Amino acid sequence: MRGKLLFLVGLAAGYVLGSRAGRERYEQIKRATNRLWNDPRVQRQVKQAEDFAKDKAPEVADFLAEGAKKVVGQVSGRPASAKTRQTKRPAAAKHPAASSTDAAK
Numbered sequence: 001m002r003g004k005l006l007f008l009v010g011l012a013a014g015y016v017l018g019s020r021a022g023r024e025r026y027e028q029i030k031r032a033t034n035r036l037w038n039d040p041r042v043q044r045q046v047k048q049a050e051d052f053a054k055d056k057a058p059e060v061a062d063f064l065a066e067g068a069k070k071v072v073g074q075v076s077g078r079p080a081s082a083k084t085r086q087t088k089r090p091a092a093a094k095h096p097a098a099s100s101t102d103a104a105k
């Protein structure tokens with residue numbers, strides 16, 4: 001459905017921009033478009049789409065951040081999961097040999 005809507009919008013924009021019908025036809029299309037846009041049913045759908053986008057924005061941001069981490073890991077040669085594990089380990093776990101020699105003294 002979304003693809004069809006985008007196609008129609010693109011078709012209308014192309015017609016308006018490429019039309020040789022003159023200013024009168026342009027004004028007629030503009031009035032029809034304004035009437036359609038200001039229709040309460042269309043505005044109800046616009047509001048619904050805005051609410052959906054606001055609800056999904058954090059999920060999309062997290063998804064994109066994870067994807068970016070994977071790409072960085074692939075480019076740098078290290079997997080993203082190993083990178084995050086290194087930053088989350090306590091200092092003693094990073095250097096087990098140092099802590100065992102301290103305990104022996």
